[in-house]
Amino acid sequence: MITVSVCVGSSCHIKGAPQIIERLQQFIASYDLWNQVELKGVFCMERCTQGVTIEIGGEVFSAVDVVAAEELFRTMVLVPLGFDSSEA
């Protein structure tokens, strides 16, 4: 199980966290990863000035937008799970 946490604190919410969560849900659905990926919202990760913050498999990334989240999901989730991420 790979855990993907997206900060849903107010600063990250304003900067686009809901759109990132929506996109990640689409990824999880299209690859049917509900049993392999846990997507959750977490409260402020204390990097508010650095844009949306997400954590994947214990690594924290800041200033994430939808495009960056897609790329992180490919490299940090799809590839380790053995998927061909080029089709996402």
Ligand code: FES
């Ligand atoms: S609100 Fe997301 S890091 Fe603070």
